[in-house]
Amino acid sequence: MALKFPIFLDAQSTTPCDPRVVEAMLPYFTERFGHPASRNHPFGWEAEAACDAARAQIAKLVRARDPKELVFTSGGTESINLALKGVAEMYREKGNHIVTTVIEQRAGLDTCKRLERQGFQVTTVPVQPNGLVDVDDIKKALTDKTILISVMFANNEIGTIQEIAAIGKLAKEKGIIFHTDATQAVGKIPVDVEALGIDLLSCTAHLMYGPKGVGALYVRRKGPRVRLTALIDGGGHERGMRSGTLPVPLCVGFGKAAEISAEVMPEESARLAKLRDKLQDMILSNVEEAYLNGDPERRLPQNLNISFAYVEGESVLMGLNKETALSSGSACTSATLEPSYVIAALGASAELAHSSIRFSLHRFNIEEEVDFVGRRTIEVVKRLREMSPLYELAKEGVDIKSIQWKAE
Amino acid sequence: MAYSEKVVDHYNNPRNVGSFSKETAHVGTGLVGAPECGDVMKLQIKVNPGTGLIEDAKFKTFGCGSAIASSSLATEWLKGKTIEDAAKIKNTDIVNELKLPPVKIHCSVLAEDAIKAALADYRTKHGARAEAAVK
Numbered sequence: 001m002a003l004k005f006p007i008f009l010d011a012q013s014t015t016p017c018d019p020r021v022v023e024a025m026l027p028y029f030t031e032r033f034g035h036p037a038s039r040n041h042p043f044g045w046e047a048e049a050a051c052d053a054a055r056a057q058i059a060k061l062v063r064a065r066d067p068k069e070l071v072f073t074s075g076g077t078e079s080i081n082l083a084l085k086g087v088a089e090m091y092r093e094k095g096n097h098i099v100t101t102v103i104e105q106r107a108g109l110d111t112c113k114r115l116e117r118q119g120f121q122v123t124t125v126p127v128q129p130n131g132l133v134d135v136d137d138i139k140k141a142l143t144d145k146t147i148l149i150s151v152m153f154a155n156n157e158i159g160t161i162q163e164i165a166a167i168g169k170l171a172k173e174k175g176i177i178f179h180t181d182a183t184q185a186v187g188k189i190p191v192d193v194e195a196l197g198i199d200l201l202s203c204t205a206h207l208m209y210g211p212k213g214v215g216a217l218y219v220r221r222k223g224p225r226v227r228l229t230a231l232i233d234g235g236g237h238e239r240g241m242r243s244g245t246l247p248v249p250l251c252v253g254f255g256k257a258a259e260i261s262a263e264v265m266p267e268e269s270a271r272l273a274k275l276r277d278k279l280q281d282m283i284l285s286n287v288e289e290a291y292l293n294g295d296p297e298r299r300l301p302q303n304l305n306i307s308f309a310y311v312e313g314e315s316v317l318m319g320l321n322k323e324t325a326l327s328s329g330s331a332c333t334s335a336t337l338e339p340s341y342v343i344a345a346l347g348a349s350a351e352l353a354h355s356s357i358r359f360s361l362h363r364f365n366i367e368e369e370v371d372f373v374g375r376r377t378i379e380v381v382k383r384l385r386e387m388s389p390l391y392e393l394a395k396e397g398v399d400i401k402s403i404q405w406k407a408e
Numbered sequence: 409m410a411y412s413e414k415v416v417d418h419y420n421n422p423r424n425v426g427s428f429s430k431e432t433a434h435v436g437t438g439l440v441g442a443p444e445c446g447d448v449m450k451l452q453i454k455v456n457p458g459t460g461l462i463e464d465a466k467f468k469t470f471g472c473g474s475a476i477a478s479s480s481l482a483t484e485w486l487k488g489k490t491i492e493d494a495a496k497i498k499n500t501d502i503v504n505e506l507k508l509p510p511v512k513i514h515c516s517v518l519a520e521d522a523i524k525a526a527l528a529d530y531r532t533k534h535g536a537r538a539e540a541a542v543k
Binding site for chain 2: 310311312314315318319339349350351354386387388389390391392400405406
């Protein structure tokens with residue numbers, strides 16, 4: 001069949017809305033436009049019922065006991081901010097120490113930095129070369145002042161899935177609140193807040209074929225009851241944790257997306273993992289010195305992250321971007337020239353951290369697209385290597401690390 | 409961020425990619441940047457000892473599209489110039505020609521460094537002899 005270009009293989013940045021999601025949302029823009037907090041007329045009742053139904057759909061997906069445990073937010077970033085700042089503020093009397101990891105998203109890392117400036121102490125534990133946090137490292141970092149452990153469920157760059165159950169168990173034993181940034185995991189792999197001992201969980205609709213602009217924070221109500229200080233003051237919506245008029249159409253879309261994900265997950269994840277494995281085999285068997293980043297087993301089914309020695313990530317994307325949307329861990333577009341901090345955290349050389357490419361698949365990708373992207377990637381990397389002085393040096397047998405580079 | 413047409417053109421059709429063989433005489437080589445910074449450029453000039461003009465130039469670059477374009481453009485500009493005129497190429501000339509955005513200015517700086525390094529290497533190796541030949 002004829003391929004439609006450009007091909008989207010950047011589904012860990014965002015996903016397209018499922019048409020069924022859009023269909024569910026539409027009436028809530030027009031005839032069912034009520035404010036869910038309007039308690040005295042049918043418009044309000046209808047809107048409230050729609051949001052509650054959506055809450056129940058999301059609760060079911062993450063196995064929350066009670067839909068009330070889900071607080072709607074504007075997205076993953078706000079959920080993470082609310083979890084971290086909300087706990088820090090609420091439990092300040094109890095302690096001032098937070099434990100997190102080096103590979104969290106910027107929303108997590110930067111929120112922790114702000115809390116540090118406000119007098120909190122943050123321990124950032126490292127990851128192992130496969131991207132997994134050693135649960136013992138978290139255990140060792142805990143003090144009697146620790147009030148929060150925050151570890152992402154699955155990484156946005158390398159897809160590595162952390163040992164959430166073990167961390168949840170540890171948190172329970174120590175009586176510490178456990179937050180997980182599950183923006184990449186929810187809707188993709190099974191998530192069970194009860195079985196995994198999660199107290200707070202951040203998720204977002206747009207990474208699971210729902211609309212942009214809505215997310216949720218799961219806040220445990222029982223065993224323990226977690227309390228948060230709100231970031232936004234106002235009408236006291238969302239049990240006082242997040243004031244503001246709910247975006248009803250977005251909430252409805254989020255709910256529908258959750259329902260669909262729960263339904264198709266087993267089949268979809270198997271299909272995408274198969275396509276991902278095909279792409280991985282194709283690239284690794286045709287390109288020498290291409291390295292898989294992250295744990296080969298414990299990772300999201302739709303994620304593939306590869307570093308290509310001797311070529312820079314952005315230049316690879318430039319060779320592909322007419323036909324394919326991908327993402328590079330390399331943040332060469334920023335003025336600071338920082339390589340991917342996630343890849344660097346794996347202990348890879350800085351050069352390889354500049355060379356990582358993330359392929360992330362979605363519900364609507366087909367095999368022919370994956371074949372095409374694989375072929376083109378191989379061509380582009382080979383062409384760039386012919387232009388690379390590092391590749392030339394390596395071919396001559398020169399150890400690149402032995403050269404005295406004049407770093408700027 | 410969209411790339412300028414000229415950057416895309418140099419990326420897709422880089423001029424003068426390659427290396428002179430080690431045996432080639434009258435060659436000056438500059439190798440600048442660092443792998444950990446995400447940019448390394450190797451730029452070579454080949455000077456005609458009779459005329460004192462740069463008769464050929466080659467490059468290889470590890471870096472983003474703008475880095476590749478900056479070095480490709482530099483080799484084009486170097487050809488036919490004297491050593492003195494080559495030394496007058498400024499990074500701002502490259503920025504203007506390729507319409508590089510502020511975050512990519514370092515690519516042009518690196519290209520200027522590569523030119524300077526190649527010229528210096530040539531002078532060190534061949535300077536005395538080349539000058540004698542011109543006289």
